[in-house]
Amino acid sequence: MQNRKLALSDDILLSVEKPARYIGNEINMVKKNPKDVDIRYCMCFPDVYEIGMSHLGIQILYEMFNQRDDIYCERVYSPWPDLDKIMREQNIPLFALESQDPIKDFDFLGITLQYEMCYTNVLQVIDLAQIPLKACDRGMDDPFVMGGGPCSYNPEPIADFFDIFYIGEGETVFYDLMDKYKEWKNSGKSREEFLFMASQIEGLYVPLFYDAEYNEDGTLKSFKPNREGVPETIVKQVVTNLTDTFYPRKPLVPYIKVTQDRVVLEIQRGCIRGCRFCQAGYLYRPTRPRKLETLKEIAESMIDSTGHEEITLSSLSSSDYKDLGDLVYWLIDKYNKAGVNVALPSLRIDAFSLDVMSKVQDIRKSSLTFAPEAGTQRMRNVINKGLTEDDILNGAIEAFKGGWDRVKLYFMLGLPYETYDDVEGIAILADKVARAFYDTVPKEKRHGKVSIVASSSIFVPKPFTPFQWARMNSKEEAREKRDFLRGKFAEQLNKKSLKYNCHDAFTSELEGVLARGDRKLNDVILEVYKNGAIFDAWTDFFEYDKWMAAFEKYNIDMNFYIDRERPEDELFPWDFIDVGVSKKYLLKEYQTARNEVVTPNCREKCMGCGMAKFKCEDSVCFGA
Amino acid sequence: MKYRIKFSKHGSMKFIGHLDVMRYFQKAFRRSKIEVKLSEGFSPHQIMSFASPLGIGLTTDGDYLDVTLVDDTLTTDYIFEKLQAEMNGEINLVHVSELSDDAKNSMSIVCACDYEVFVKPDKLSKFSKEYFSNLSENAEKFLEQETIVVTKKTKKSEKEMDIKEYIYEFRGVENKAHSSDDSTPPNLLFMRLTSGSVLNIKPELVMESFCKFLSIPYDFLDYQINRTEMYADKNAVKGQVNTLTSEIKCDLVPLEDFN
Structure with a gap:
């Protein structure tokens, strides 16, 4: 039997963790002869295989693209650091799982951007594929690098690295772009001419065709197309x-x-x-x-x-x-x-x-999950979370009667207008749930203590939300609140039934910067990557110091992005995107929150x- | 009704570990709509067991799994056809046989395995012509040693052990797939080793010992190991290894023929 071609040798595959990440041939993998298609598209989730394979969006686009006989859509995920090192040492180009062919020979590399902390992994993938990192350095033989997904709604911090961003839901205009590409491919026209054709499709954003100007204080002065015929506003595509x-x-x-x-x-x-x-x-x-x-x-x-x-x-x-x-x-x-x-x-x-x-579910093994997000009703009104304390307690009481005795509660710290009373409210609410258990379930029916696990993450204001104007808590404030809350948990009557976990403040701070960042951050991200940072979303690999050094090198103050209530009339880097929900409406909601x-x-x-x-x-x- | 399924695993599938092969077959059965009997309990699982895990990097022509099916009217031909249709091209069915209800599962009865050991094509240059031309002779000499002492490593300890008795066969054979213009080695080693729960001799361990005997360095990456068959012992005694020289001698039968 003819063995499938593999891009990596036995020696490499047997020396890395989980070689199955790199061999493809999964059930339902699409097999086509690359010679029979006009377009080779490689879809990428820039994180490890096990995470990337769990993503529904790529599964949708993979099958949608492959329905067409003229396209072969393949996949790639971030090589784990062990393989990353080997590929750099041996100059092995990153390859797609299906054909095991180098991605640099493809027509497109499409990267889904699900969280900000994947940005160095984006550069890793482009770099290992041996494609120039910056779009402006790419030539006729290089694939077009596309971005999409939630983070593409503020693509500016990574605009340098992408030829095209797809703003909206993937099921809508991809086929149009593919048709344009076929038209262009053998026309002898330049790379820029294709990008112009792409920019004419609603929802597609070509960063190269736009210039940003800044005020002295660092805020955006203007954001405009730099050539005729390119739309000023990019309209999100919706199914x-x-x-x-x-x-x-x-x-x-x-x-x-x-x-x-x-x-x-x-x-x-x-x-x-x-x-x-x-x-x-x-x-x-x-x-x-x-x-x-x-x-x-x-x-x-x-x-x-x-x-x-x-x-x-x-x-x-x-x-x-x-x-x-x-x-x-x-x-x-x-x-x-x-x-x-x-x-x-x-x-x-x-x-x-x-x-x-x-x-x-096995009741004994499963737990109930509530996401009150905030500890007091006042705060829940601010964030417009409809869940009331009665909803939570009544739900919990019903569940305790049914035999459950484990509850998970999710909260956020650092929400706009938060006071220390709101923070303390988290511990009080957790304790109330525990009390509800002891009041509801008679001693003889208990299997030990009730377990209430409260977790808090640190709130990161995001574009296109009413809180896009809001100041984010610094990591010092977040830590203070966390320590305060930890103390409050220890004061509760049922403290032995309560457990409190808090997310890492360093990562949240950086997420805050990247989420509402502008084009100036491209240099920082590139610098961090060049200093060896990848897999920032993984606590084991996250190197805060590398980020700090890069911000310092480019003389960029992180606090400009986080520690600042934005004026109502500030022009945001993402304002050129029309998501449908108007800025006016978001501002009204922000006022309603207050x-x-x-x-x-x-x-x-x-x-x-x-x-x-x-x-x-x-x-x-x-x-x- | 219980069935025993013999399957092969080659190509890129050698990088898929044992637990993942189990999951692969569980899902393949579901896709084939052949219903596997489920265990009792809150999270029922399919009643399926494998003869012996195969290490990552090894290929096989004949590994086994036992499975209990809900419908006992299915013919082995039907099962073969339906399940084979769900295979991925690199794991394939070889044979399906029926088992009696009281048949012991293959994991408890496997007592020997056959292996072929090839030098990998990209490693041929590391080996001299003499290595191949003298392979049969050297294999004979290796087996003629008084004792073959190896260091057997377990999670807890290392211990020295004479495994000579547990190597039933060890010889150089011609590589039938070889032709003068391809990159496969002209000949390879064939070995039959004690296997199973009482004592398990890994082919890598024997290769290492053979290299030491030849005074050449051993690197496991140089060799491709392919399991070719697994056996049960007709004379098996619980908790005991019967060899070719023990008081009760082993009488080996391929698992597919043992009921």
Whole structure:
């Protein structure tokens, strides 16, 4: 039998951790002869294989691209540091998993940007692929490097490294771009001419064609196209009918255990809630549910084609999906006996969710999850988190009656207008949940203590949210609050039942800088990368000092990006993108937050955020 | 109904570890719609067991797994066809046989394995012509030693051990796949070694000892090891290894023929 060609030798593969990350040939991998296609596209998730393979977006685009006979879409993930070192030493070009061919010979390298801390990994991938790091240094033989995903809504800190950003949902204009590319490919036209053609497609942003000017204080003065015919505003692309859009039927099945080792069914996109800290809640408006019958059919075909033993539902707020009960009971009836587990997403804790949880989980082993996000009602009103203390306590009491005795609570520290009373409120709320347990469950029915685990992350203000103007807490403030809160936990009556974890403040600080950064940060990121930083999202590899040194070298003050309440009329680096929700609406929401007033959700009342202009059929804007 | 499935694993699949091969077969069974019996308990799992884990980097022509199916009317041909349709091109079915309900599972009965050991194509230049031309002769001489003492490493300790008795066969053989213009070695080593839960002799250990005998350096990366068959012993006694010279001699049968 002819063995598949592998890019790496046996010696290398047998000397690195988990060689299966680099060999491809997973079940449902698409096999094409590269000679038979016009376009070779390599999709990249810039993190380790196990994380990247768990990402639904790439699975969608992978199958969508490969439906076309003229395109071969392949994949690549970040080589782990052990292989990274070998590839540099031996000058091995980064390759795609399918054909094992070097990516530098492809037409496109498309990188999904899911979190800011992956930026050095983006450079790692481009560099290992032996493609010039800066778009302006690339020539006719180099692939076009594209970016997309949540972080592309403020692409400026990494604008130098990308030829094109895709602003919006991938199912919409990719085919148009591919058609343009075919037109260009054999036309003899220049690289820049193709970029111009791309810039004419709505939703595609070519950083090269725009110039940023700054005021003396470092804020943005103007951001404009530098040539005729290039649009001033980039309009986000939205799928207007989610039920009819493309969904993968044959997702890839990895050999090694990955983070999301199961069928993922996206039941709806968008969220009606409008929590003011949540970027996804604004970026993916409007809420667009998929039809129940379609979901059943998709679930069936994905379980059949993968053989996975678990299915889970994905959306920003599954409890808001109207047919959730029908869907979940259908899945349980059909699959639980066959040994296919239904893994529930986080749900609002009520009679329904407790019933399904008791059907699909071992109560003794599973825990309840609440995300109050803030410790006091005042603070929850500020962030527009509809969950009340009664919701939490009543949900918990019902659950305790049903046999649960483990609760997880998620909070944020450093929210706008936060006081120390709000911080202390986290410990008090955790204690109230514990008290509810001891009041509800008689001694003889307890299996030891109740376990309440509260975790707090540090709030990072994001573009396109009402808090985009807000000052972020410094890591010193965050640490102070954390230590204060730790002390408050120790004062609670049920302190032995409570546990408190807090996220790392260093990473959050940097995330804060990158999230609302501008073009000036490109140099910093490049410098950090050149000094050897990769895998910043991994605590073991994150090197804070390298970042500090780079900021210093380029004389950039991190506090400009975080420690500053932005004036209402400030021009933001991401303002050239039109996500649908207007800046005016966001500002109004920021003011409403200051007044501690809750805004009704999209189903209760349309607040005129601006999304209705996309005319999405079957969306909450039209009653769905 | 219990079945025993013999499968091969080659090419890039040699980098997939044992636990992942288990997961691969679990998912393959689900895709094939051949229902595997589930264990009791809150999180039921398929009743499936493998004869012996194969290390990362090794290939096989004949490894085994035992599985209990819900439908006992299925023919072995049907199972072979349906399950083979779900294979990935590099792991393939070789044979499916029925087992009696009280058959012991292959993990508990495996007692010997055959291996072929090749010099990898990209490592041929490290070896002299004489290495290959004298391979058969040297293999014979190796086995003629009074004792073959190796250091057997376990997680806890290292101990010296004479494994001569546990090497049932060790010889140089012609490589049938070789032709003068390809990059495969002209000949290779064949070995049959004691295997299983009582005592397991790894082919790497024997290779290391053989290299020491030849006074050449040993590097595990130089060799491709391919398992070719796994055996049960008709005369097996619990907790004991029967060899060719022990009081009760072993009588080896390939697992696919043992019920």
